[in-house]
Amino acid sequence: MPYVAAGDFSGVVLIAKGDQILVEKAYGKADFEHDTANQVGTRFPIASLSKTFTAAAIELLIAQGKLSLKDPLSKYVSGISNGDRITVEHLLLHESGVGELDDPDVYRQCLPNEELLRRLRRVPPVFAPGSDDHYSNEGYFLLAMIMEKISRSSFETFMQKNIFDPLSLKNTGSTCMDPPSPSASAYVPGDKAASVVAPPFPEAAHVGSGSLYSNVGDLYAWLRAVDTNPTFRVDRLDYPYGWGKRNYSGRDLIEQSGMHEGFTSHMALYPKDHIYAVVLSNVQSGFFNRIPKDLELVLFGGDTSRPREIKAVVVSVATLQEYQGEYKAESIPTPLRFVVRDGKLSTHWGNYPFLRVLTPTGKDEFFLRDEYAKVKFERDGKGGIAKMVWQWPEEKPMIFTRVKPH
Structure with a gap:
């Protein structure tokens, strides 16, 4: 498997139709x-x-x-904020307007729920409830707190007893x-096939939103339940709460993906075909963004040719140092920083708790494997670095201007 050899995937895959497991x-x-x-x-x-x-x-x-x-x-x-106007359905549909907990410490320790609530009470709203939608981990944390209030038990106890x-x-x-x-350890891609250990990133910071672990067998059973169990069926809703829904070549697809530092996860249900897919990985690579589409190609036909191999070229440390500095895009408030560490060009963005290594692929060109993004630096008339172009697959390029040299 090319992605495994390249260090972009490590994990477990399960595909089933009804009660028959096709791949595990x-x-x-x-x-x-x-x-x-x-x-x-293996649990992830x-x-x-x-x-x-x-x-x-x-x-x-x-x-x-x-x-x-x-x-x-x-x-x-x-x-x-706006608690009198935010409804349970707003929280389920990411329409609450609750602000984000952007303190990186929130994600690096198992804080008590009351402490998370105390911090969240200080966060201003980002829009009026029901006027917009924005993916909200905090909204699902609040749903867990509602659950605890009503059931008079912990989120974990309620889930264990009822699901x-x-x-x-x-x-x-x-x-x-x-x-x-035992469970899998967390990794991010290095510049070559070897993976780099990801730092601890406790999911408990997102109780109700991202706090659980599982394995492919249990998630297969869960997909079967939400497909066929009257208590949990989700295809009856235009927008299944907690899931995404789309149509692929005339086939309804209900899916959800997840990512924490060093881990990625995806599960999909085709309700009319009763086909289920689960992919769990302990390498946080941008390759994972390809999985939903690739799974559909495998299941229903399409081009499944081998992926293009990313070949590295040798670049001197002196040249790498030319790219160091901060770069800013108009649409993104946080600057992107490039530094040279241990003879490799690495990038740091926002609250990410680690540097991400880039693979040099040509003159002024690099590939960032944990995003599967192409990075190209542009020079001014004097040969100095002036801009950087960031290109995700199948998306418009983003232009960053160098605002601060190293």
Whole structure:
């Protein structure tokens, strides 16, 4: 598998139709340092796939008559801006306008829920409830707090009693309250095939949004439940809470993806065909963005030719140092910084807690494997670096101006 050899994928893949598993295979290493291979039962943090469970739990409470989609947030959680106007449905649909917790410390430790609430109460809203939509981890954290208030139990206890145990999901739980053991370690791509260890990044910072771990077997069972179990079916909704929905070549697709530092996850359901796919990885590579489309090509026909190999060229440290500095795009508030570390050009953006290594591919050209982005530097009339062009696959290039040399 080219992506495995290149160090862009390590993990487990499962594809099934109905109750028949078509593919269930592990690739790469759960732990590169100790040469421990991934197994089909290896557990991974699943990041935003957690939202599908949180939404299902909220719908259970609604079905039990303990909660309404139109209930205001303030009925259960006090002190949040616009809490009287934010409804449960706004939170489910990412329409609440709740601001983001942008303090990087929030994501690097298992803070108590009350501390997260205290910080969130200080965050101003980004828009009026229901007037716009913006993907919100904080909104799903607040849904978990509503769940705890109504059930008088912890999020983890409620999920275990009402979803995990009834569905026999024995390899699913909370990354902070019940850390998985054994489980895969986290990595990001290096400049070559070897992966670089990602720093700790506790998912518990996003209880209800990204706090769970699982394996492909349990997630297959979960997909079967949301497809066929009357309690959890999601295809009845125009916009399934906690999921994304789109149409591919006339086929309805319900899916969700997730990413935490060093981990990526994706699961997909084709309800009319009863086809399920789960991909879990412990390498945070931009290759993962290709997986939904590639899976569809494999399942329903299309070009599945081998990917183009990224070939590195040798660039002197002196030349790499010419690219150092800060670069700014008009549409992005945070500057992008390039530095040379250990003889390699690396980039740092926003609250990312680590430097990301670029692979030189030509004169003034690089490839950033954890984004699968092409990076090209442009020179001025005197030969100095003036701009940088950032190109994601199938998207318009972004132009960055160099605003500060190293």
